[in-house]
Amino acid sequence: MIKQTLLGLAVIIAPVLAFAHSKSEATTPANGATVTEVPELSMRFDDPMRIISVTLTSSDRDVEIERETGMDPATEFRALPLEELTPGSYRFDWRGMASDGHPMQGSFSFTVTE
């Protein structure tokens, strides 16, 4: 009975289905970087990711950006700031869906100096 119980334990933990994620591998600017100019914002994923919503904020103000990558799943995402980024700290937030259907979200931050 004890043996059966132990085996049973090994079993019921097994069907914990989780989702194979595609993670953000590299961003431009890099997370935590200090840069003087930001010609573009980009992210690379190891598996196609459907990026649905993106925001760039600086001290609680939304900065306008234009996406170059559409809403189709892609391994590389690119967007351009529509204005020159003034010195300060910025945070880029994104939401989307991995190819396995799992909702994904992430962010990276950087600082712009003179």
Place this chain on the structure above:
Amino acid sequence: MTGLAPIDGLVVLAILAKAIGYGAALLAMGGVLFSVVFSQHAEASVIRLARKLAVGAALVGLAVLAIRFGIRAARISGMGIEGATDPMMLGFVWDSPLGTAAIWRGIGELAIVAILVPRIGQWIALAGSVAIAISFAQVGHALGEPRAALAVLLVLHLLAAAFWVGALIPLRRAALISDGAELLHHFGKLAAGGVAALVLAGTSLAWLLSGSTIALFGTAYGLALLVKVAIVAVLLGFAAWNKVRLVPALRAEKPGATHALRRSISMEMLAVVLILLATATITSVTTPPINL
């Protein structure tokens, strides 16, 4: 914490909906399995209860399926709850593996309602149970490699789990009936085989899906898994106690046996609820070590 996704209000909602969806699916499948397997052994009222349970759970499952689509759309949209009804977002969800899984699960849950039809109905419902189990192999890790093996193991595993979970309420009723002890004893014998199927399918799945044992202690996934294992240990303890002590006591018509057994089955049901919540949490906010 490694491998823990951000948790917000929508995620909490998604976890609750998923847990209810798991419970509904297991009860629907299990109610059908119970009524087919024990049609000759159980009293008519117990079989009727199992069938009602299956139909009720299937209908709840269908409603939850629709709600989960909305929650998923809201989560990916970044618009908050408004995204739940956005046609474009719903389209993205429909195109994802969740859409495929929803077709299998929806058809399966509809087919289970057929159990109300005499004779042929139970076979349609049985096919529906298999379809629901297959729906779970359309999402998540079951999509990895070796896909065929993972799918077969998962379907077997879910059917075995459903057989157990779906039997709890009918068995709790059977404990009140004069010859219910025989049914409970019979279930105990079959359940031993079911546990063997669970073990075989489960250990194989664990072996195929897991990375390393060490990772269990350093990741959110691993720690959540250990919590789940602890609850499962309690559940198996109750199940073993029922089989070894309480059912024999009921057969021997010992005083208080009925009450003790029914209370023990209620505790099993509570453990199942906690396990479903734990599983829904694990599959929603953590990443298994192998995929970090």
